[in-house]
Amino acid sequence: MSATIRDIKEQTGLSLATISKYLNGGNVLPENRQKIEKAIKDLHYEVNELARGLVTNKTRTVGILVYNITSPFSGMLLHHVGEALRKEGYGMLIVDSCEDEELEAKNLKYLVNKKVDGIVVLPVSSRGNFLNPAKNANVPIVLLDRSLNDAQYDCVRIDNRKAVCSALKEFISRNHKKIAVIASDTEYTGRERFYGFMDAMRDAGLDVPANYQMRGTHSIASGYSGMKKLLSLKDRPTAVFMSNYEITLGAMLALNESDYRSPDDISLLGFDDQLFFHVLQPQVYMVEQPLKAMSDKAVELLLRRMGGDVDEDPMEIALGTKLQTGNSIKTL
Numbered sequence: 001m002s003a004t005i006r007d008i009k010e011q012t013g014l015s016l017a018t019i020s021k022y023l024n025g026g027n028v029l030p031e032n033r034q035k036i037e038k039a040i041k042d043l044h045y046e047v048n049e050l051a052r053g054l055v056t057n058k059t060r061t062v063g064i065l066v067y068n069i070t071s072p073f074s075g076m077l078l079h080h081v082g083e084a085l086r087k088e089g090y091g092m093l094i095v096d097s098c099e100d101e102e103l104e105a106k107n108l109k110y111l112v113n114k115k116v117d118g119i120v121v122l123p124v125s126s127r128g129n130f131l132n133p134a135k136n137a138n139v140p141i142v143l144l145d146r147s148l149n150d151a152q153y154d155c156v157r158i159d160n161r162k163a164v165c166s167a168l169k170e171f172i173s174r175n176h177k178k179i180a181v182i183a184s185d186t187e188y189t190g191r192e193r194f195y196g197f198m199d200a201m202r203d204a205g206l207d208v209p210a211n212y213q214m215r216g217t218h219s220i221a222s223g224y225s226g227m228k229k230l231l232s233l234k235d236r237p238t239a240v241f242m243s244n245y246e247i248t249l250g251a252m253l254a255l256n257e258s259d260y261r262s263p264d265d266i267s268l269l270g271f272d273d274q275l276f277f278h279v280l281q282p283q284v285y286m287v288e289q290p291l292k293a294m295s296d297k298a299v300e301l302l303l304r305r306m307g308g309d310v311d312e313d314p315m316e317i318a319l320g321t322k323l324q325t326g327n328s329i330k331t332l
Contacts, residue, residue, distance in 0.1 A: 008043065060117065065095055066094060081120055108131060118302045119302075120141075131148075142298045144156055148188075157319070158290070161193070163321040167269060171239045176238050178235070178237045179206065182216075183197065184244065190218055223242060242269070285323060285328050287321050301315065
């Protein structure tokens with residue numbers, strides 16, 4: 001038979017009120033805390049989270065609304081978010097939007113109805129109307145990786161434009177002038193990285209012909225088709241920037257099917273460093289995002305809001321990146 005709170009009372013000699021206060025997250029004397037924790041361990045007592053939630057109106061669960069759970073990048077973010085939440089005694093309820101804005105809105109309502117204490121959002125949408133049910137229910141929200149165009153919410157991300165501008169110097173300093181880009185135009189990070197690419201090229205006084213600008217979706221297919229088109233050009237680029245993990249992978253698949261090789265025939269620079277790229281040849285120069293730091297900061301900020309720190313204006317926190325070197329760029 002499972003242990004009860006009365007069993008803890010008998011072992012510790014403390015009142016039910018003191019034990020209940022501890023179990024519901026309240027402050028008790030250090031010596032009483034030690035007694036209760038020892039009794040919980042000795043008796044194998046398990047907290048009834050449902051019952052505690054009815055008393056405290058807290059579920060100790062954070063909802064995670066993610067644009068696509070199959071993405072290796074989002075998977076790594078979720079891993080780090082989960083680690084940070086577990087350290088604070090919280091669980092996760094993850095819902096996958098499958099790159100679908102309508103499903104994203106339904107998933108948001110689902111999390112609100114499940115009475116989660118807060119929500120971390122990796123959005124599909126570029127506009128924030130879908131978050132209104134959470135806002136109306138006073139459920140704190142922190143955006144991770146992607147901002148929204150029309151809504152003010154706490155957000156932890158990188159400075160995508162600055163990161164790309166800095167990374168492009170690797171091409172420009174090696175005398176590349178015919179530089180192409182393969183980027184998504186369907187979500188925040190893809191657009192920002194494209195704008196960062198164009199900023200860097202303009203600052204260097206370099207033109208980017210329309211047929212060097214491959215815009216598509218955040219996918220392997222876009223990377224593959226974009227690289228195929230670039231390699232088929234009569235006046236091929238000498239270098240290509242690829243704006244995320246999936247696009248980089250697709251582009252490399254296309255390159256490997258061709259008669260061209262990197263860096264001899266074409267130089268490569270990608271975004272979102274993953275272990276997979278370290279076992280390929282060439283090893284591609286990659287912009288690496290601080291995934292753990294981003295996740296930790298998002299959880300820290302959400303817990304502050306969940307703890308009642310709601311007076312401060314929404315915060316936009318942009319972290320830095322670094323360039324992982326490889327052997328995919330040739331000096332001309």
